[in-house]
Each structure stands twice: as C-alpha cells, then as structure tokens.
Amino acid sequence: MMPVIAMSDLAETAVRDAIGSRLARFDTQGAGELDVSRPLVLTLSDPDTTEILGGLWGATGWGYLHVDMLFVPENLRRSGIGRELMSKAEQEAYRRGCRSAWLDTFSFQARGFYERQGYVVFGSLGDYPTGHRRFFLTKTIPAPVQARLQQRLRS
Numbered sequence: 817m818m819p820v821i822a823m824s825d826l827a828e829t830a831v832r833d834a835i836g837s838r839l840a841r842f843d844t845q846g847a848g849e850l851d852v853s854r855p856l857v858l859t860l861s862d863p864d865t866t867e868i869l870g871g872l873w874g875a876t877g878w879g880y881l882h883v884d885m886l887f888v889p890e891n892l893r894r895s896g897i898g899r900e901l902m903s904k905a906e907q908e909a910y911r912r913g914c915r916s917a918w919l920d921t922f923s924f925q926a927r928g929f930y931e932r933q934g935y936v937v938f939g940s941l942g943d944y945p946t947g948h949r950r951f952f953l954t955k956t957i958p959a960p961v962q963a964r965l966q967q968r969l970r971s
Contacts, residue, residue, distance in 0.1 A: 856872075872905050873885040881916070883917065883919035917955045
C-alpha cells in the first residue's frame with residue numbers, strides 16, 4: 817500500500833495529535849519513557865485592570881527549561897523585570913529538576929540581554945527571517961542561593 821500525501825494550511829488538533837502520538841511512541845523506543853513537559857508561565861499584568869502586559873511562556877521537561885516567549889513592554893525595559901522573570905523561571909525549573917535551559921531569539925530582539933543572563937549561543941540560522949539571524953542559546957542553571965548555602969553548610 818502506498819500512502820496518500822495531502823497538504824493543508826489548517827492546523828487541526830486531531831492531525832497534530834495523530835502525528836505526535838506516533839512520534840512519542842517512536843521516541844520512547846529510542847530514549848526510554850518520555851519526560852512529560854510541564855508549562856511554566858509568568859505574567860506581567862496591570863495592577864488596576866489585570867490586563868496581561870507581557871511575561872514569560874515556557875516549559876520544563878527532560879531536565880531542561882525551554883523559554884518559548886519573553887516579552888516586557890517597552891516602557892518597563894531596563895528596569896530589571898526581564899531579569900526577574902528569567903530568574904524566577906530558572907529557579908522554578910531548578911526546583912522541578914532542570915539543570916539547563918535553552919531558548920532562541922532573533923538578531924533584532926534580545927540576544928545581548930540573554931547573554932548578560934549567562935546564556936551562550938550554540939547555533940544560529942542565517943537569513944531567518946530574511947536579512948536577520950535566529951540564535952539558539954543555552955545555559956546551565958545555577959542552584960538557587962538557598963540551595964547553595966545549604967550545600968556549603970553540609971560541607
């Protein structure tokens with residue numbers, strides 16, 4: 817039997833689930849039982865209206881924190897809020913058993929910000945989007961301060 821190849825620009829959940837479940841079974845054969853990805857979301861909201869103004873959207877799994885999105889409104893940038901969001905996400909990821917993190921950013925976005933947080937580039941795509949680069953960065957998540965203090969006291 818030769819399967820039929822069909823193309824669509826509709827992102828149907830049932831199709832994604834059908835492909836994903838088969839891939840998950842295959843991956844389990846190669847990597848063992850899959851670590852379930854858990855969402856990790858931090859929001860910035862207006863204290864008066866509760867409108868969400870920005871935040872961090874990510875997930876933890878397989879010992880890694882993946883930061884999918886980070887947005888801080890223009891008027892709040894350089895105030896330390898972005899650094900605080902990243903720190904809180906990393907602390908929670910560490911608590912969940914993650915010891916590393918990864919994310920991606922474009923050349924017109926926040927590469928320098930992430931590098932100041934200790935992230936290093938491990939790969940990039942040129943001309944993606946046209947005229948720009950997409951950078952992939954990683955970081956070893958340090959133990960939270962209280963965990964480091966407890967470890968020193970035990971030594």
